[in-house]
Amino acid sequence: MQAREVLVTGYGLVAPTALDAASLFTTISKKRSCIRQHPAFVELGFANPAAGFVDEQQWQVIAAAFPGDLQTTSRQEWLAHYVACQALAHAGLADGAFARIASGIFVGANKHCVSGDLRDASRYMDDQGRVDLDQYLDNHTLSGGAFARRVDQQTRHLAEWLGVRDHISTHSDACAAGTMAIGSAYRAIARGEIDLALCGAVELMAHELSYYSFDGLGALCQRVDFSPQEQSRPFMPDRCGFVLSEGAALLVLESREHAERRQARPLGRVLGYANLCEAEKITSSSRDGSKYAACMAAALTDAGLASAAVDHVNVHGTSTQANDRCEALGLAQVFGETIEQMTFTANKSAVGHSLAGSGAIEAVLSLMSIQLGVALPTLNFQPEKSQFPELKFLCEPLQQPINVVLSNSFGFGGVNSSLVLGRA
Amino acid sequence: MKKTVAIAGAGCVLPSGWGVESFWAAANEGRSAITALNTRRFHSERVVAFGQIQDQDHQRSRQDLAQNLQRYCTPAVIWGVSAVRQALDEAGLTGEQPGVRFGLYCCQGGYTHPSLESYAELLHGCRQDGVADMAAFAKRILQDRAQDPFLVLKGLSNCLLGVTSLALKLVGECNAYMQGVAGNLAALREATAALQAGRIDAAIIVGAGSELDTLALSGLVQAGVISANGSDTLLPFDLRGIGGIAGEGAAALVLRRREDLPAGPQTCLADMTAHAILARLSLPDRPTDVLVCSGTGDPHKDRELCQTLARTGASHITSGLAINGILSAAPSLVDLILARGALQAQQVPPIAGLQQPVANLPFVQGAPHPASLAHCLVLNRDDNGFSAAFQLFYSAEVPQD
Structure with missing residues (x-):
């Protein structure tokens, strides 16, 4: 059966310092970083409090737009609603559109953190550290509703609000989850199961518990001699870990038939997608980059494109030594000599690593690059010092026609994904 | 025409024991595996019972996973890998079968780790x-x-996926999902689509999780999902029910295209539907021979649920909830295993403990009920409101796709 064409007709985004996609694109174009000192991390006395985070001013705007009871709903629901409203408005869709046809919600999200609850629970510990559950129940109500800490609450909210009756899924593929949510939506439309999808990620992990965990593994940058803005430096020899971040992006995908029926304005196309669990190591890929290369090549095969068709790559580029090296080697295997004609961007240099959020945010930025014909700069990149000079990262935004972008997301657990986006 | 997909193997580690046979035996005997809650981290006089994996079953599961991988795992992930190995054994496969392209689709519970x-x-x-x-x-x-x-690895929502792929050396398509019914449905949908599209030849679907944690259980109490009244009995669809009791465990299925399986009876997946609102869930047009539905243990909620059950026109209704408790990660997979058992045995297990049904529906009580069964519906409603329906049929014939 012939796969159907899948168009992107709208998107919405919230990232650290940016309440919409255009603001984030402008911020990165002007080589400004979204990474700052996180006040909660400062208060806790972290030696390095750098993070990308949605700040209280942003939360006020997001909360004000939420139609439900703020006391009994979670922040991830408010954020999902805010970003979804942007995406629907951008696509020219009423919220009733999803209930009328076969549709789906595909949202990437990994964890919600509970340090306030930990502190509260510690009040009811006895001398052996055992919690008196009955006292805890009598004296403590979980803020944001009983299920606020569950990862699927934003998905449930969107599904209920939009009346989605078909695909409803919360993707938790670590750092690849946002890209894999978009990939699953693309496949469901391509094979004719649904006509309309809202997909992407909502991730709120710029939190001390996530920080402790990733720091324990040595994955976070701890170079305090770098300013917060300088710490995420993908593909530079002195890169030393990622900067924790958060954010959300949702895209509206439609079958071409559905989009044309309602005369929607296409913003781009999803041309191909692949994912691969690599069974290599739980935290790193094959040292020669071959597993990453296999995933990228599979996505290009799915798109029916030769590697030479790709103009621009939005890399995963976490700024860790191992990941960037593997990705650089994988890119060289996939693109060979054509690599020198291509441009590359590493958005995490400006935004930090928002885990599931990053794949969705980077997909939106990639689509904007296609629409605007602008390749985004990579912050903190110095070509003369580059460890991988064959990868042409930019220090300034570059006007160039971009028809096809490959966007990579590789996750802990050995889960890889690549998305091929193109002009509508 | 879409190719028919069949269940080629199943495995589980549940409070009822290690393996599908233990679960099936408990279901037919109407024997609940819910026991007094046993943990060193909290104490309670109000939440006193739990569907808990027994230590000998945990130790048995550990034999299925290399020691060096166990350091990355929560107990639930270890159970998940063991359930996968059981399912592969029944399907006559290993993760590295030459010529067989595998897909791995995982689902973890919601509040499990870091706890x-x-x-x-x-x-x-x-x-x-x-x-x-x-x-x-x-x-x-x-x-x-x-x-x-x-x-950080134990806390990953895709820890089950990462560890399972490493344990089986399984390279291929994959997806990790979160949370009960919605996660199980998403995993089954993606797996079925990949088989039908010919991207893979065998799909492993596995769910694993536990809510044995102060914060997780207090969330369930606050939501009214489990009772905090000292109750130690879970009675779905019974007027004497006084609320839910949580459980833990893992379940796995191996799916294959029907045409790739040997001749003989097979349990096939016919259709799946979902909705965030139960009353709007799309149900099959034809009456079903047997309906598997968990229920809640709260008579008021169960009576409401019965309005939807009545729409199915089922000849027999059963539930496995009282056996293992409310499962956070694999509710639908466990119900599918129960449904498959009923179709294979041509026998519907009773609802454990049911004496005073909340509605006049064909609930199976007391003893297993032999019957001619061809079509089965599994209907699940998650504790946060998400609903799904899965249709199964049992056939000796290879359908002409």
Whole structure:
């Protein structure tokens, strides 16, 4: 059966310092970083409090737009609603559109953190550290509703609000989850199961518990001699870990038939997608980059494109030594000599690593690059010092026609994904 | 025409025991595996029962996973890998079968790790004036390195996927989902689509999780999903029910295209539907021979649920909820295993403990009920409101796709 064409007709985004996609694109174009000192991390006395985070001013705007009871709903629901409203408005869709046809919600999200609850629970510990559950129940109500800490609450909210009756899924593929949510939506439309999808990620992990965990593994940058803005430096020899971040992006995908029926304005196309669990190591890929290369090549095969068709790559580029090296080697295997004609961007240099959020945010930025014909700069990149000079990262935004972008997301657990986006 | 997909193997590690046979035996005997809650991390006189994996079953599961991988795992992930190995054994496969392209689709429970227990010792050590000093807690972790270095891996929502793929050396398509019914449905949908599209030849679907944690259980109490009245019996669809009891465990299925399986009877997946609102869930047009539906243990909620059950026109209704408790990660997979057992045995297990049904529907009570069964519906409603329906049919014939 012939796969159907899948168009992107709208998107919405919230990232650290940016309440919409255009603001984030402008911020990165002007080589400004979204990474700052996180006040909660400062208060806790972290030696390095750098993070990308949605700040209280942003939360006020997001909360004000939420139609439900703020006391009994979670922040991830408010954020999902805010970003979804942007995406629907951008696509020219009423919220009733999803209930009328076969549709789906595909949202990437990994964890919600509970340090306030930990502190509260510690009040009811006895001398052996055992919690008196009955006292805890009598004296403590979980803020944001009983299920606020569950990862699927934003998905449930969107599904209920939009009346989605078909695909409803919360993707938790670590750092690849946002890209894999978009990939699953693309496949469901391509094979004719649904006509309309809202997909992407909502991730709120710029939190001390996530920080402790990733720091324990040595994955976070701890170079305090770098300013917060300088710490995420993908593909530079002195890169030393990622900067924790958060954010959300949702895209509206439609079958071409559905989009044309309602005369929607296409913003781009999803041309191909692949994912691969690599069974290599739980935290790193094959040292020669071959597993990453296999995933990228599979996505290009799915798109029916030769590697030479790709103009621009939005890399995963976490700024860790191992990941960037593997990705650089994988890119060289996939693109060979054509690599020198291509441009590359590493958005995490400006935004930090928002885990599931990053794949969705980077997909939106990639689509904007296609629409605007602008390749985004990579912050903190110095070509003369580059460890991988064959990868042409930019220090300034570059006007160039971009028809096809490959966007990579590789996750802990050995889960890889690549998305091929193109002009509508 | 879409190719028919069949269940080629199943496995589970549940409170009822290690393996599908233990679960099936408990279901037919109407024997609940819910026991007195046993944990060293909290105590309660109000939440006293739990569907808990027994230590011997945990130890048996550990034999299925290399020691060096166990350091990355929560107990639930270990059960998940063991359930996968059982399902592969029944399907006559290993993860590295030459010529067979595998897909791996995982689902974890919602609130499982890092749990309060992960931090309990540290929190206790940082208490000053009766409450943990979170700055001291931060210092212990960041400067003294007092936290388990593998906590980030144990806390990954795709830990089950990562460890299973490493244990089986399985390279291929994959997806990790979160949370009960919605996660199970998404995993089954993606797996079925990949088989039908010909991208893979065998799909492994596995769910694993536990809510045995202070914060998780208090969330379930607050939501009214489990009772906090000292109850130690879970009675779905019974007027005597006084609320839910949580459980833990893992279940796995191996799916294959029907045409790739040998001749003989097979349990096939016919259709799946979903909705965030139960009343709007699309149900099959034709009456079903047997309906598997968990229920809740709360008579008011179960009576409401019965309005939807009545729409199915089922000849027999059963539930496995009282056997294992309310499962966070694999509710639909466990019900599918129960449904498959009923179709294979041509026998519907009773609802354990049911004496006073909340509605006049064909609930199976007392003893297993032999019947001619061809079509089965599994209907699940998650505790946060999400609903799904799965249709199965049992056939000796290979359908002409």
